[in-house]
Amino acid sequence: MKKIPGAKKPELTELGRVSDRISFLYLEHAKLNRRDSAITVIDDRGEVFVPAAMINVLMLGPGVDITHRAMELLGDTGTSVLWVGERGVRQYAHGRALTHSSRLLETQAKLVSNVRSRVAVARKMYQMRFPNEDVSDLTMQALRGKEGSRVRRIYRDWSTRSGVEWSGREYDPEDFNAGTPVNQALTAAHQALYGLSYSVICALGASPGLGFVHTGHDLAFVYDFADLYKAEVTIPIAFTIAAESNEDDDIGRKTRLAVRDAFVDGKIVKRMVKDLKFLLNADEVTEETDLLNLWDDKLGLQKNGVSYREFKDNDQE
Missing domain, CATH: 3.100.10.20 (CRISPR-associated endonuclease Cas1, N-terminal domain)
Incomplete structure (x- = not known):
């Protein structure tokens, strides 16, 4: 051979x-x-x-x-x-990600499939954005409203600080150049953040589609997770790049380079790994890199790769 x-x-x-x-x-x-x-x-x-x-x-x-x-x-x-x-x-x-274990994925599926545990994880996400406030009793509607106010305030603040005019988040997925410079920078910055969020989620064995706040999309959890870092990383960078750029600059490239540097300097990947494990109660999950079993509703996990004999219900008696 x-x-x-x-x-x-x-x-x-x-x-x-x-x-x-x-x-x-x-x-x-x-x-x-x-x-x-x-x-x-x-x-x-x-x-x-x-x-x-x-x-x-x-x-x-x-x-x-x-x-x-x-x-x-x-x-x-x-x-x-x-x-x-x-x-x-x-x-x-x-493409396929690093882990071969489904343990974290199973934990995520259990959390998202129960209303109480799903709300609990969502509250964890919002609590990370409001560290000095108690959001443990807020409904999802109240949390959404609170987060909306926070994001609008952040956009206004960075518009004032950078001197960049802000009229709202507007962009055309089919035409990057159609947006204002700050919207172009936001699009490039957010996409890089989505890519990194996706990578960490999949590499650790979770599902990008099982979201707790967002739902119904194959990247729902990516959007959940990325929202934790926009106010600190991508929004400030986007307004700064827009303020410093001229018409001839490649805003997309400049933004990606700035975001990449911010990811490194802020050790964002390390934080993402820690945050993801916190959100999904990963401390309770045994880390296994490559384990394949057979599921049984009565006997629990059974060994894979075994030639089992024909089984009848009365064999248990």
């Missing part, structure tokens, strides 16, 4: 921890291949090598050609791959 060239597939224990990885990398108009344990990126400026195991999420924009071998490496190292539109505005597809 012909030996496949390149480095061997790494064990899960050999890979970098999610909290220690680079937040995200956005690429467009480039050719991606693999050389051993690195992704090669070739564009009109030359060739660079990117260690796949040290990236949380790789955002692939228009004009990217990627080989099967490169995708194989990204899958083996648990790097989330997002295919996005121009300047990262829309997400079209994604």
